[in-house]
Amino acid sequence: MDIRKYYIESNALLEGHFLLSSGNHSKYYLQSAKILEDPKVAEILAKELAKEISKSNIKIDCICSPAIGGILAGYELARALQVRFIFTERVNGVMNLRRGFNVSPNERILICEDIITTGGSAVESAECVKNFGAKVVAFAALANRGFCKRVGSSITSKTECKLPLDIPLFALDDFLFDMYKENECPMCRNGSIAIKPGSRGN
Template identity: 65%
Template sequence: MDIAQVYKDANAFLEGHFLLSSGKHSAFYLQSAKVLENPKVAELLAISLAKQVRAAKVEVDCVCSPALGGILAGYELARALGVRFIFTERVEGVMTLRRGFEVKPKEKILICEDIITTGGSAMESAKVVQNLGAKIVGFAALANRGICNRFNVLRNIETPECKLDDSLPLFALEDFVFETYNPQNCPLCKQGTKAIKPGSRGN
């Protein structure tokens, strides 16, 4: 599958001036919600991602996603893998497992996001279920912003901004490496435009 084209067809490959969750600016933004609003496309993407997980022979009992952005991707991946699905959510800024969800001791959990940037939210979710006795077996996303190295890429490259546990695999359908800028050195700001924040924490 041409994942970039899938995003473009869904008007989810945005060009402009964007404020990222990291605080940096970029001329490009991926809005996965627009891709996932089509259930058939979401299903096909999840099936493709599940094939990567199976090919790597990673055993999964459950998929867990951080709310809100990861829920649709995680649910579809769990369905493709034939396992149960749970999600974590922030309560007063702290990632928490609620709504009656439980984790079994040593349950093998795959953390799934729509997009992995630094992996901060994914690691927050991982720590929540890990503290409840689960075993984290890897991370997955429809798209990877290239800050974290994927399973089939050399993992010994230093990426200090990546917060994921680099001893675990990261599965993704595509790497999107966009140039980012610190606000004080942003050429888009110097052109007089204002950065907007279209992500789940902004819009």
């Protein structure tokens, strides 16, 4: 599958000057909310991701996503795998299970994001469900920014990756974009001002 084609056609691959959640700057930004606003496209991508996961023969009881960015991708993946779906959300900066959601001891959970960059939010969700006795068996995302190694990719994990190395990550493709610290950003040196898109910005 050429997921890049879907991102481009959905105007979800943005070009400009962006401040990422990591604090780094980049010329490109993946806005997965745009690609997921079309239910037919969301279903196609989730089914393709489900195929990759099913090849591993990992038993999954439930999909859990961190709110808000991972909810649509996680729900569609749960529908494709025919398992239940829950999400975690931050309360005073800490990931929690709310709204009557619960997990059972040893329940096998896959943590799903729309995009994995360093995996910080995914790890927070994982720790949340593990606190209730669940077992995190895999991570997944539509797109992987290349800091973490995904199944089927030759890219190795970078030091910035926060995902545990002993749990597999599944994604449809790697998106490798140059990123810069603010004091090293060539766009800043040219007088451009970074904007912060996404759920933590606007």
